Each structure stands twice: as C-alpha cells, then as structure tokens.
Amino acid sequence: MRLSESVVVGSPPRVVWSYLADLDGYERFMTGITRWDSEGEATTGLGARRRMLIKVGSAEVGGLIEMVEWDEPNDLAWSSVTGIDQRGRFRLRPVGNSSTRVELRYQYGVAGGGLTGWLSERISARALSTQLRTSLGELKRLVESERGKRAAAAVEAERAGA
C-alpha cells in the first residue's frame, strides 16, 4: 500500500530540513508515534536507526528502521530492518522564494498476503493517511510558529537596538 500526503510550509527548504534532520524531535510533530528510540551510535544522518511504533487500530506496529537516503535539503528516506515492511520518504521542494512543499510518502505491506492481508492494508490505510496528514499539519504549525517567534524576537531585538 502506498500513501502520500503533502503540505506547503511557509519557510524555505533549509529551515524545514533542520526539523526533519533532528530525529530526536520527531515526536513533536509525528502523530500516532508511540515509540521512537534511537538504536546504535548514530542518532541522525545516513545509517541512523530508530525503533519505532505507530498506533494503527488495535496494535502498535513498526519495528527497526534505518535512514537509507539523506540528501540535504531535498530528500530523506528510511526503510525497515525488522518488523512490518515499510519505506518512508520526506520530499522537500521549494515553492517560490520562501516556502517549501513537503511531501510525505509512506509505503508498507503486511506479511502473508491473501484476503486478510489485502483487507487489513486497505482498512489501515485510512487511519494511516489521517495520521500522515495530521503529522504534516503539525510540522507546518511547528515550523511556522517557531519561525514567527524568531521573527518577533528579531523585531524586538531591532527595536531594543534602535
């Protein structure tokens, strides 16, 4: 099953990238994540691993994932090592001079196939799509609100200097 959601964030790609590259901060905007523990020495960048779980229906599903693509500030992708088969990607593309289109692609498959596999993929897709959409909304809110705070702080600093 392949899902895709996107949002336009009012900040340039490098600013958005700084949030996505900080893997420790994902719980601030990723909805439904119930576990997001670092595994191994690398906490960020290519090869960094996380033990993650996401609530889908009656189960917390996920497993060990590894960052397999780290193309700053354009693409960040991960793939499963254990647990359910999954592959995810954040795709950042500039919109105008100061905005970024952030696309979150998520591909997953349940083991076994058959009718139950087909059904569970389709039923879980609805819940997961909502979670992806909410997560992107949270990311947008986080980036833009912090950018607003920084802009306000800069204005305050300018006034104080004047």
Added chain:
Amino acid sequence: MASKPKPVSGASTNGHHASTNGGAPKISDRVPLEGLADTVGRASGEAVRLGQGLAMKGLTRVAKSLEKRLQADLDDRDPDYIRENLPLSWLAATIWYRAEVRNLSNVPEKGPVLLVGNHTGGNMSPETIFFTLAFSTYFGVERRFHQLAHNLVLASPLGPYLRRFGTVAASHENALAALDAGAAVLVFPGGDWEVHRPSWQSAKIDFGGRRGFVRLALEKDVPIVPVVTIGGQETALWLDRGAWLAKLLRLDRTARLKVLPILIAPPWGLTVGDFLPRIPLPAKMTSEVLPAIHLREQFGDEPDVDEVYEYVTGAMQETLDNLAAERRFPVIG
C-alpha cells in the same frame, strides 16, 4: 440313478476345515443347521476380536495424538507463521472487538517474564488473540512468547494452529520449560473457573485461590507482570459456571473440568459447555498492563506466597475496577 446324499459328517468336516483354516465360509457351501450356530459364533467371535483390535489401535492412535498435542514442544512456535497471520488477528481485534492494549512498555524489554492475566470470554478467550497480536507487533515476532492453555483447548481441532502461535498445555513443567528458554509466558491462574464466571461478575478477579503462579515466579526468579482485561464476559451471556453439573458428571476427575458453563450465545441460544463454535458478541475489549513486580526486591528474600498472591490480585482488582468504571454500556463499552 438316484444321487447319493452327501454325508453329514463330510459337510461338517468341510465346515470345520473352513473354520480352522481361518477362511471365510463360502456362500455356496451347504452348512448343516446344527453347525450354523457354532460357525456364526466363531465368526462373530473373530469379528469382535478384530473390532476390539481396531478399536484399541484407534484409541491408541488418538491417545498418542493427544499426548503429542499436550507435550510442550516449544519449537512448535513458528514466528513466520505468526507474522503471516497477524493481519487476521488485527482485523478481528480492530474491527470486531475494538481492542486496546495499554502500557505494553511495562513489560521488561528482555528476558523471561511471567505475564499473569485474568481470564475472560469463555473458551474463545478473545484477549488471547489480541494480546498475542499486541505483544508480537510491539516486541516483534522474534521475541519468544508462550501462552498456557487448558488441555481441552489444545486437544481441539484448533490445537495444531495454536501451538504454532506458541500455546502450550497449562502445567507447571511446561511453564518452567518456557521460562528456561527465556520466554515471556502468559498464564491465566483463574483458568476455566474464572473464564466462565457469570457475566455480571465481569469486573471481578477470581483466581479461585490458585497460587501456583507465585511459586513459579519465585522458583525461576522472574518478574510478574499483571495483565488486566475487561469485556470478554460480554461476548456472550454467562448464566452459571455449572460447577455442580461438572461434578455431577464427574468431569472434574475425568477431564480436569471444574465447570460446565451454562450460557446464552448466538447462534445456539441456551447452551451448555461452551464447546461448540459460536459467534461472540462484538464487545469492546480493553487490556491494561501493570508495572512489573520483582518479588524478591519488593517482598524480601523469602516472600510469603499468600502475601504476594493478595498483593497481585489486589492490584489487578483495583485496575479492573477502574476499567469497569470507564465503561458506559455492556458490549458497546
């Protein structure tokens, strides 16, 4: 020329030969009436012996099959099979029971652990399905997880499938073997006594005084993690455990059955025994995992079994009371 009548003795001899030779008498043979009863008697005697032999062989085969099913071969657990069947469990848990397992993070990340649950939902026991799902997706199918079940469950047609999920017959020896293998082991001390309690006792922990789980945890020095579930008793209407009926039919001695429940369940209506497959009502199921209890850290080097029992069941009852208070309506949750 008149034909000579055949001598009776000769015919008798023929009949005797047929019998002693072991061959079946031919239909065309003329058997004198006085030898018929004897021949039939011998033939039926052999048939009875043959029948007895076949019956004994059949019974021996069934007994061997049952014995094999009840042995704890931990290697029967098949992680790949579990992984492939998780979608079915997920569908049942998510759509039918709207099941929820809370605080699985209370289970220690590694090592053997004794999960102690209150048993609900009769022989179908839905919590076994969705807790196995939750455990397997949370820790991965690679982590050893065994469930102890009543002999009759494993002897049922579902037995071979359950064994692949890691289910073994409920016995102290099997639990020891699983813990020795480093597994997380789920036990239901209340067993058939608790699982068939009347529906209006849904919010009652009732292990029937069975303290074996405490001794087991002490013997292997493993933590106890209580798992409290509500909702199972609403998947049908249990009217009575039928302990008196089980005693009357001597099932307590012959089949280790202390109860023979009387319940109302679709599609059968009023039913006795809960042996037939039935359609469980889609009751909302909730399980909560409590923090691990390290017995020697909490109760000293020589913990008192009764004290630990009271502590564990007390903590579980408190949680069950809270879960019951959350529910507004039966079945709906």
